[in-house]
Amino acid sequence: MGNQIKSVGIVGAGQMGGGIAHVCAMAGYDVHIHDVSADGLQSMLATISGNLARQVASGKTTESDREAALARIALAPQIEGLAAMDLVIEAATEDETVKRKIYQQICPILNPEAILATNTSSLSITRLASTTDRPERFIGIHFMNPVPVMKLVELVRGIATEDQTFQSARSFIETLDKTITVAEDFPAFIVNRILLPMINEAIYTLYEGVGSVEAIDTAMKLGANHPMGPLQLADFIGLDTCLSIMQVLHDGLSDSKYRPCPLLVKYVEAGWLGRKSGRGFYDYRGDTPVPTR
Template sequence: MQINTVGVIGAGTMGNGIAQICASAGLKVVLVDIADAALDRAMSTIDASLDKLIRKESITDSDKQQTLGNIHTATDLQALAGADLVIEAASESEQVKLSLIRQVDEIVSAEAIIASNTSSISITRLAAASSRPQRFIGMHFFNPVPVMALVELIRGLQTDDRTHEAARAFAETVHKTAISVRNHAGFAANRILVPMINEAVFVLQEGIASAEDIDMGMRLGCSHPIGPLALADLIGLDTLLAVMDVLYTSFNDSKYRPAPLLREMVEAGYLGRKSGRGFYRYPA
C-alpha cells in the first residue's frame, strides 16, 4: 500500500523525531499531542534540528521550509482520520498505549496501518486492542531519530505479510534500515543494550568506578561511541526502568532486576537530559 500521510501520536523526543524524518522525506505528517505547549516545543525542536543540518550544508533553507510545511499539529485524535499510517509514540505505559490504540482504531480507515514505537511491550498484546490486529505492527525507532539509522519491525502473532512489507517500504522511504524481530520482551537491540546499561548502574552503585570512568572505560576499552551512563541520560532513565521492569516480569530471571539506584533516581525525578539531571547534570 502507498503511505502518503503519517500520523504521529506524542510530541516528545521520539514523536518529534519521527515527525521530522517523515516530513523530510516528503510525507504529510499530522503530529498529535494532548497539549499545545508540547506541540510548540516539538516544532521548536524540529526547527533547531533542521537549522543544524543547514549549518552542516546537508539541506538548504528551502528544504527546511518544505519539511516544516509538511507537518500539521493537532490536539484532537480525530485529526488522524486521513492517515495511511499512525505511529503511536506516547510514554512507555501499556495502559496508555492500549487506550490510544482503541481510540485510533475507531478513527482511521480500515486500510490504515497502526504501529507502536514501544521499546519493550508485547506487540501481540497491543494488537489485540485493535479491530484489525493483522494491520498492527511494532516500529521501534532509536533516539535521536533523525540520526540513528535503525528501525526494528516487530510482528505480532496477528500481523500479516502485507503490513510487514508496507512497514519495510515505509522505513526505506524515510531512509532507515529495517530489521525484522520476533515479538519477545525487549525485542533484539534493547534485550542486549538495556541490561548492559543496567549493569553499568550497578557498577556505579557499588562504588567500583565513577560515572565518568565507567563511560570512559566503555568508550576507550570497548570502542562504544558513547558511555552507557551518558546513553542512559540520553534515552531517559524512566524509559530504561520501564524496559527493565518488562524484562524482569517477562523472564522472571534475576539477571534482569533493575538496579536499585536506577529506580531511586527515577523516583527523584532525575530522568537524564530531559529533566536536566541524571548521571550527569545538563544546563537548562
C-alpha cells in the same frame, strides 16, 4: 493497498514523535501530528524547525527542502485530524494503559485499510494489537533516538500481523533512508534487550564500588570504543525509561539476571532521571556535567 502509504499520522509530540515527523516530512510524506497538549505541539514544531535549520547549516539539506518539509507538517489538536491517514504511528509514553486508551480513541475514526503502528521500545506488539480493531494491520516500528540521526529501525510483527502490513511497513521505512532489522516479538526486541542489561550492569558496577561514574564511562569509551559511556547514555535515555525497560525484561522473561539495580531504583525515586531533569549519574545544572557519585 500494497505500499501506497502517502500520509502519516503521529500520536505524541515528544522527542520521538517530533523526530519521526521530521524524517517523514523530509521523505515527502504528508504528516499530521496529534498530542493532548497544544503547547507540546507548538514546541515540537519549533524543535523540528531548529533541527532542520541545523541540517541546512551543515549542508545536509537545502533551505527550500526545509521549507517544503515544514509545509508538509500539520498539527492536529483533535485526534480526528488523523482520520484520513494511511499509516498512524503511536509514539506516546511507554505505558500500556496510555497506549490502549489512544487505540480506543483512534481505531473508530481510522480508515479500515489504514495501518496502525507503535513506536514502543519494549512492550508486546501482540498484546497491544489485541486491544485494537485491526490486529492484522498492527505492527511495531521502533525508531531509535534521536530519530533524524540514528539509521536503525526495528520492525516487529505481532502474532496476527499480516504479510501485506509487514511489506508496506518495510517499504515505508526504506523510503526514510533507514536500515531495518526485523525482530521477533519478545520483551525489548534486539537493541534494548542487549543495551539495557549492559547499562544496568554498569550501574551495578557503580553500586558495588568497582569504579566511579567517571572511571566506568571512561573505561567503556576507551576500552570498548563506545561513543558514549553507559552511565552518560543512561542519563541521555532517561533513568525512568531505563528502569521501565529493565522491569519489562524482568517481568517478561522471569530471569534474575534482569533484576534492576537498586541504585537505579533509588535515582528514579529521587526524581534524578538524567539530562531531562537536570540530575542523574551526572549533574547537568552547571556548564559541564559533574558526576554525582
